[in-house]
Amino acid sequence: xxxxxxxxxxxxxxxxxxxxxxxxxxxxxxxxxxxxxxxxxxxxxxxxxxxxxxxxxxxxxxxxxxxxxxxxxxxxxxxxxxxxxxxxxxxxxxxxxxxxxxxxxxxxxxxxxxxxxxxxxxxxxxxxxxxxxxxxxxxxxxxxxxxxxxxxxxxxxxxxxxxxxxxxxxxxxxxxx
Numbered sequence: 001x002x003x004x005x006x007x008x009x010x011x012x013x014x015x016x017x018x019x020x021x022x023x024x025x026x027x028x029x030x031x032x033x034x035x036x037x038x039x040x041x042x043x044x045x046x047x048x049x050x051x052x053x054x055x056x057x058x059x060x061x062x063x064x065x066x067x068x069x070x071x072x073x074x075x076x077x078x079x080x081x082x083x084x085x086x087x088x089x090x091x092x093x094x095x096x097x098x099x100x101x102x103x104x105x106x107x108x109x110x111x112x113x114x115x116x117x118x119x120x121x122x123x124x125x126x127x128x129x130x131x132x133x134x135x136x137x138x139x140x141x142x143x144x145x146x147x148x149x150x151x152x153x154x155x156x157x158x159x160x161x162x163x164x165x166x167x168x169x170x171x172x173x174x175x176x177x
Contacts, residue, residue: 002111003094006157009070009112010038017069017106020062021150023116023142024073024090029055030142032150033066038157041150043143052096056103064105071097071109074116074149114153120145 004012013019016036023030029047034040044066047058062068073094076086094111101108123144127136 002098004110004112006072006112006114006153007160009072009110010157010161012110013070016067018067019070019072019150019154020066020068021114021146021153022059022071022073023119023146023149024093025049025142028142029059030144030146031059031062032143032147033068034150034154038154041147041154043140043147046142052093056097056100059097060103060105063109067106069106069109071111072114072150072153073111074119074146075113077115077117079117112153114149114156116145116149119148119152123148 009019018036019034019038021030021032021034021041027049029049030043031045031047032041032043034042045062047055047062049055063071071094073090075083075090078084078087090113094113097111098108120141123141127141127144132140
C-alpha cells in the first residue's frame with residue numbers, strides 16, 4: 001500500500017470499505033467519511049492535535065470504527081499551483097502514517113491527495129449563508145472542510161469512471177481512426 005493517484009485508489013480498495021477525508025491543520029485534523037458506494041461525504045469530527053503518535057492513534061480508532069481503508073488528504077497547494085511548506089508538512093504526515101502500519105487494525109491505509117485550495121473559505125461562505133454563528137462555524141469548520149475535500153475527490157473519481165466507461169463503450173470511436 002502506498003500513496004496513489006485518485007484513479008488508482010478505488011480499484012485498490014476492498015469491497016464495501018470506506019474512504020475518510022482529512023483536512024490537516026496545525027491545531028486540528030478535520031475528519032469526514034463516505035458511504036461504501038463512494039457517493040456522499042459526511043463530516044464526522046475533529047482531532048485536536050497533540051503529539052503525532054496520539055493523533056495517529058485517534059485517527060486509527062476513527063478509521064476502525066467506520067471500516068475505513070483509504071484516506072483522501074487535503075493538500076494545501078498555493079494559489080499559483082506551487083507546493084510550499086504546508087504541503088511538505090502534509091506529505092510528511094502521510095509518509096509517517098505509512099511507516100506505522102501496526103497502528104491500523106485493517107493494515108496500512110491507501111492514501112491519495114486532493115487539492116484543497118479554497119476549501120475552508122468555501123465552507124465558511126456556505127456556513128455564513130446558512131446564518132451560522134461565528135462560534136458554531138469555529139466548532140465545525142474543520143470537519144466540514146474535510147467533507148468538502150472528500151466530496152470533491154469522490155466527484156472526480158465518479159467523473160473519471162464515467163468518462164472511461166463512455167470511451168470504452170462508444171463504437172463510433174473506432175470509425176474515427
